[in-house]
Each structure stands twice: as C-alpha cells, then as structure tokens.
Amino acid sequence: MGNSKSGSLSKETLEELQLNTKFTEEELCSWYQSFLKECPSGRITRQQFQNIYAKFFPDSDPKAYAEHVFRSFDANSDGTLDFKEYITALHMTTAGKPNQKLEWAFSLYDVDGSGAISKNEVLEIVVAIFKMINPEDVKLLPDDENTPEKRAEKIWGFFGKKDDGKLTEEEFVEGTLANKEILRLIQFEPQKVKERLKEKEKNP
Numbered sequence: 171m172g173n174s175k176s177g178s179l180s181k182e183t184l185e186e187l188q189l190n191t192k193f194t195e196e197e198l199c200s201w202y203q204s205f206l207k208e209c210p211s212g213r214i215t216r217q218q219f220q221n222i223y224a225k226f227f228p229d230s231d232p233k234a235y236a237e238h239v240f241r242s243f244d245a246n247s248d249g250t251l252d253f254k255e256y257i258t259a260l261h262m263t264t265a266g267k268p269n270q271k272l273e274w275a276f277s278l279y280d281v282d283g284s285g286a287i288s289k290n291e292v293l294e295i296v297v298a299i300f301k302m303i304n305p306e307d308v309k310l311l312p313d314d315e316n317t318p319e320k321r322a323e324k325i326w327g328f329f330g331k332k333d334d335g336k337l338t339e340e341e342f343v344e345g346t347l348a349n350k351e352i353l354r355l356i357q358f359e360p361q362k363v364k365e366r367l368k369e370k371e372k373n374p
Contacts, residue, residue, distance in 0.1 A: 178202075183254055191261035198257065205253050213250035216240050227302055234298035242277040272343045275356060279342070286336035293322040295356075321355060328352045 179202045187198055209218065216237065223236035243251055243259040251259070262274045281291045297318040300308070308316060315321040329337055329345050329352075337345075346352045 179253070187254065187257050191257060193257065193261065201257065201260075202253055205256065213252050214256060215250050219251065229304055231301040233301075235295075235302055238278055238281070238295060238298055241281075242274060268347060269343060272346050273339065275346070276339045276342045279356070280339075286338055287342060288336055289322065289326050289331070289333055292325055293318060296322045296325070315355065325352060325355050328355075 179199060184195060184198060187193065188195060193201075205214075206212065208214075214222075219240045220233050220236040223232040223239075226232070239259070240251065243255050243262075245255055245258075262270055276287065279287045279291055279295050281294055300318045300321075313320075315324050326333075328349055329341065331337060346356065
C-alpha cells in the first residue's frame, strides 16, 4: 500500500477507485492533492467532516446529519475517513446508480448497524434532516409531513410495517425504487431548498 502522507496516490488505490467510480485518473489525483492540503494526515476526522458540512449549510444545524453521513461511510469504524472512503462517499452521493444510492441510504438509516431499520431509526435521521431545513421552508411542507414525527410516520406507512417491525435492506431498496414518494421523503432535498440553492448560485 502507498503511504497516505506521500504526495501521490498508490497504484492499487487508484485502480480500485477507477474501477468502482466514474472518476478519471486525472480527477482522482487532483482531488487527492486537495485532500492532503485539507487533511495532511491523509484522514478526515468526524469534526473536520462536520465543519465541511457546516460551510454548505450556514443557516442551519447540520451537525447531527453530518455525523450520521460520516458513520455510514466510515467503513472500518475507526472514527476517520481515508481518501478511499471519502471518494466512495462522493461517488455514492453524486454519481452512484439508484441502487447504490439506496444501499447507502439504508446504511444511513441503519443507525445501530444491525442490518435492519426500525421506525425509531427512521425518526432519528428525519429529526437530523429537519435541523437542516430552514424554518420558513418547513412552513411550506404539506401538513402530513411538516414535523419529523409526521414524516417518519408517513415513510413507515408506505412500507406497511407495524410500529415495532423491522425493514430489511432488500425491502427498503425495492420499496423506494417502486415509490417516488418514499424517495422524496427520505432525502434531504425539499424542492424549496433546491430553489434557494439555485438562487444563491445566480446571486452569490
């Protein structure tokens, strides 16, 4: 394995990332240099990851959500992300196939890592999502999803599970692929927020 503190990416890591993502060798090498500038140790800590998220969402409290995202990509549970885990996260959340994205979403909602999702875990992630939504945007949400409890109830209802039931990864992925409403509800991207981000791009 290549030394993570050296200026170049190991051949093995480069080949593996090219195989598993859509990124080119040029992109990966460029990102690696930027990664080392931000994190000279070659690893991102949970706190650094939360700070990156905070820059994207200055008007909200993304700490809880960022922590869950970090957990879902910390493959070896060592409390840091190396470059490979970081790029996998980037690929999964931006360019991944629908199935891949939903497999990641499952790991995000599977808070205790048990391999199944409970209704309480859905609520925990939805609470974290709501902390990132501007209060003014919350007012624009439909009545049956304008609180974390209501939204979690709506998501769980779509899957037809009892309150104390569990949702497997297969049920989660297949159910979400078959129902765009579930997909909309489990994501942090209300339409209003998308519009506000576009406005910021036009008028920085």
